[in-house]
Amino acid sequence: MTWHPHITVATIVEQNGRFLMVEESQAGQQVLNQPAGHLEPNESLQQAAIRETLEETGWEVALSAVVGIYLYTAPSNGVTYQRICFAARPVIHHPERPLDSDITAAHWLSRDELFAEPARWRSELVPRCIDDYLAGSLYSLDILRDPRP
Structure with missing residues (x-):
């Protein structure tokens, strides 16, 4: 069996102490997640984050930093x-x-509203990314390199 990790992006959007979250269906259950999705062919990571946020929330956003790079293995499907x-x-x-x-x-x-419902998190990355963001774990967008033409 060949192992293929899936590359995804997520966006933490904060305004007045509140975070933009999506409510989505996963396995017949309504869960909460950051605007997030898969990288598409010929798309930069930044383009993917901006596109996914717009498609899932109707919000245009301006990226300001990288919060982190995370690995997660979904227990439901491995x-x-x-x-x-x-x-x-x-x-x-x-x-x-x-x-x-x-x-x-x-x-x-708010963080408190989100953390009051852990059963509704799409994954453990939802609170982890918010806490990393709130802790000031932010890195320059310059660390990302797009493919050369």
Whole structure:
């Protein structure tokens, strides 16, 4: 069996002490996650984070930093994900924009509200990324290198 990690991006968007979260369906259950998704062909990590955030929340964002790079193996299926988590600031909201089909809603939640419902976290990376962000674990976007043409 060949092992293939899946590359994903996630975005921490904070405004007035609240975090932009998505409510999505996973295995028939509603869970909370940062705007997140898979890297697509010919896309940079930054482009993927901006695209996923817009598609899942209707918010255009400006990336400001890398929060961290995480490895996570999902206990449900054994798939390993490499998550590059970004920090971003909200720029423009497009409330008329339809959200991705698996997204129920986008919510602004405080850390306390989110941490009060651990059974609803999509994975343990949800709180970990927020706590790393709040701890000031931020790295320059310059550490990322796009492929050369």
